[in-house]
Amino acid sequence: MASDFYFTPFEGRRPPPPLRVSRPVERIWHVLGVANLLAGAIYIWWRWTHSLNFDALWFALPLVLAETCAYFGLILFTANLWKTRDYPQQAPPSSIAQCTQEGESAERPVSVDLFITTYSEEEELVRLSIRDAKQISYPHAIDFRVHVLDDGRRESMRQVCEEEGVGYISRTNNVGYKAGNLRNAMEQTSGDFIVICDADTRPFPTILEHTLGYFRDPDVAIVQTPQWFYDLPEGKRLKDVWGRRAGKPGQLLGAAIEAVFGEIRIDEDPFVNDPAMFYDVIQRRRNPWNAAFCCGAGSIHRREAVMFVALRAYADAIARSGDEGRSRIRKLLGLQHKPDDALARWQAAQEEELTPYKFHVSEDIYSTIVLHQDSERKWKTVLHPEVESKMLSPQDLLSWTVQRFKYAGGSLDIFFHDNPVTRPGMTLAQRVMYLTTFWSYFGATWNLIFLLSPIVYMFTTIAPVSAYTGDFFGHALPFLVLNELAFMMGTWGLSGYKGKVSYLASFPISLRALWAVIRGKKISFPVTPKQRQEGNYFGLVWPQIAVIGLTVTAFAWCALRLFTVGGGYTLGGLIANGLWGLNNILAMSIMVRAAFWKPEEEGSQ
Amino acid sequence: MSFRRNLRHARSHLIIVAVLIIAGAVIVQIEDRNLQQEAGKPIPDHGIESVGTVTGK
Known part of the structure; x- marks a missing residue:
């Protein structure tokens, strides 16, 4: 029964509103962002010309290369976050003629097909999505149909659809997985617009009323709405957790820390999913450059545009x-x-074969790329800032890893085999935005160097810079401090820590994806599980555990040398690398904790 | 969203800035002192004395 689901207690949760756009905050961000890039350029120049340790080039060169690559990523990310300019929202159309070029369509109500794709998800879970879809309202007459696209060919699923009075579409094979499933449904339907939902996507009643207005511009092909996970654990206050563990002193200490730093929650969002950073900041700020891309669930497509992609x-x-x-x-x-x-x-x-959605693990971003590449038709994509549906987050590290691996592998596969950055068609700004996405997946290679550097220093006493003196900090500190302050303002209203930690700690996934794509291995299409998978996830986090173990061992080795032979370390080098190593341990530990995280009821058993 | 609430979200940035500045200042002080000692020169008292020397006061 529906009431048995773990997320039932969260049904009443409401999504946060989109980040408020503040011009003064944006101006401060611009000033700090430019200052940060300048300070970074000075630092990188100084690193190459004045700071290399020529006695240990095997260590100094990879690190300075890594820093340079990271700095290039910083330039791209600054460009991505530069400004927020939402597409103007328009009144929902009453006729399809209002959404096409003059004379292209007759006056008739808009028709919409809502597709719920499913393969093996529990029928009752899909029923919840169907029921929410049926609640969608529209202020004008509309031809609205809900279809369940069942690639599992289940009689029980057909039964649910009959009970709920919605369409059931299936096929005899699973060619193309989700993309093939969608193609099959498109062949059997004819709506002007298509709403794509996963099995767990629960659309809000306002989704069409709030988004179809964008299609009054006949060039708008896709509207993506933010994905919002309504089942993320809220976590527990630090003072309560420490109070339970250490009694009154623990509670007082926790309360004192919270008084200084604000509310701190333990086990909140254990997999650092952070969709707000992606949708409300990264994707939304691609609107001014017409470079937001489709992410599948929660998106609305113009059928004509999808068919255009297919024909192209x-x-x-x-x-x-x-x-x-x-x-x-x-x-x-x-x-x-x-x-x-x-x-x-x-x-x-x-x-x-004519395939509306390319048979690719990242069919959604791929379709957007084809649209953006058409310089004659000039299709537009829109990121609508308000959340219009709710969905379930990955509930265990395996599901989270499968999802991240698909994103990374799919994007890197496009980069290596059909790179939109170098192919003709896109504007310069669109190329920069796509390069930002691809570059972020290469980040794992330099992040690995950043993770290993303090370990190398502590084991060998070899520093990658000529000296940790005022000269070094005079160049590094302004850059590092400005970097923090700039992105604090650039993402004002959100915590940047989660994104940073997730980026650093997910290095094994991106490296595996990169390795798979380089070897020409096909990135497979496993369905991301919607229910918690039981198991031991040690195998998924051994690289993070290895980094923690090596860093701690390096600390111990360092201490041993200091107390016996004296070491040969400099105090400056020790403090700098010690803090660096500590930062790495903290970042890795979040992913290791996620591997052993259990929902509250399970955890307390 | 209130300024206070936004500031709470920004705390990780502010904590890192504080750590960077404090650690940087401590390291520079120690390392420069060591370098001066190794070079056999008097330890500079950053700031007041050197300014005084320059202005001749």
């Missing part, structure tokens, strides 16, 4: 296959005969 991909595939076909025919007929182009094209067309 189809034509490209035929053109490519046509070339191959021509060469095959040439071989068959002998080189002296010229083959017939039409024959090669016809043959290629027979072999290709």
Whole structure:
């Protein structure tokens, strides 16, 4: 029964409003952001020209290269976060004629198909999504239909659909996974707009009323709404946790710390999902450059645009296959005969399939890229800032890792095989935004160097810089301090710590994805589990545990040397690397804690 | 959202800034002192004395 779900107590939760746009805050961010980039440029220049330890180039060079790559990422991220300019919201259309070029459509109500894709998710979970979808309202007459797209071909799912009075669409195979499932549904429906929902996506009644107005601009192809996890654990106050563990003194100490630093919660959002940073900051600030991309669930698509993507991909595939076909025919007929182009094209067309969503692990971002690349039609994508649906977060580290691996692998696969940054079609700003996304996944390589550097110093006493003196800190400190202050203002209203920790600690996932793509291994399409998976996740976090273990051992080794032979360390080097190592341990420990996290009821048993 | 609430979200940045400034100042003080000692020069008292020397007061 629905009431048995772990998330039932959270049904009443409401999403936070979008971040308020403040021009004064934005101006401060601009000043600090530029100052930060300047200080960074000075620091990086000084690192290359004045600070390298030439006695240990094997260590100094990788580190300075890593810093330079990270600095380039910083430039890209600053550009991404530069400004917030939302698309103007318009009144919901009463007729499809208001959403197309003049004379393209007759006066009739808008028609919308809402697709709920499912494979193996519990039927009662899908029923909740169906019921919420049925509650969607619209101020004008509308032809609105809900369809469940069941790739599991379950009789029980069909039964639920019949009980709820919604469409049930299935197929005889699972070709293309979710993209194939959507293609099959598109062939059997005809709505002007399509709302994409996962099995656990629970749309709010306002989703169409708030988003269809954007489509009054006939160039708007996709509207993405923020994904919001309504089941994230709220955690417990520090004073209460310490009070339980250490009695009154613990409670008083916790309360004192909270009095200084503000409310601190333990076990809040254990997997540091932080969707607000992604949707409300990163994606939303791509609106001014028409570079927000589709993320699947919670997005609304113009059917014409989706078919445009399909036809473009189809034509490209035929053109490519046509070339191959021509060469095959040439071989068959002998080189002296010229083959017939039409024959090669016809043959290629027979072999290709029209696929509205590319069969790719990141079909959503891929489709957006094709739209943005069309410089003639100039399709637009919109990130609508208000949350219009609720969904479930990954409840265990395996589900979280599967999801992150798909994102990383899919994006890197596009980068290596169909890179929109270098291909023609996009504006410079759009290229910069896509490069920001791809670059972030390469970050794992330099993050690994940052994680290992303090360990190398403590074990070997070799410093990557010539000396930890006033000269070094005179260049490094302004940059580091400005960096913190700039992004505090750039993400004002959100905590930047979660994003930073998650970025640093998820390095093994991005490295695995990078390795898989470099080897040409196909990134698979496993369905992200919607229910908590039981198991031992030690295997997923051994790299983080290794970093913690190595850093702690390095600390111990360092202390041993200091108290015996004296070491050869400098105090400045010790403090700098000690704090650096401590920061790394804290970041890694969050992921290790997540591996052993259990929901409250389970944890207390 | 209130300023106080936003500031609470920003606390990690502020704590890191405080740690960086304090640690940086301590390290620079210690390292410069060590360098001066190794070079056999008198330990500079950053600030007041050196300013006084420059202005001739």
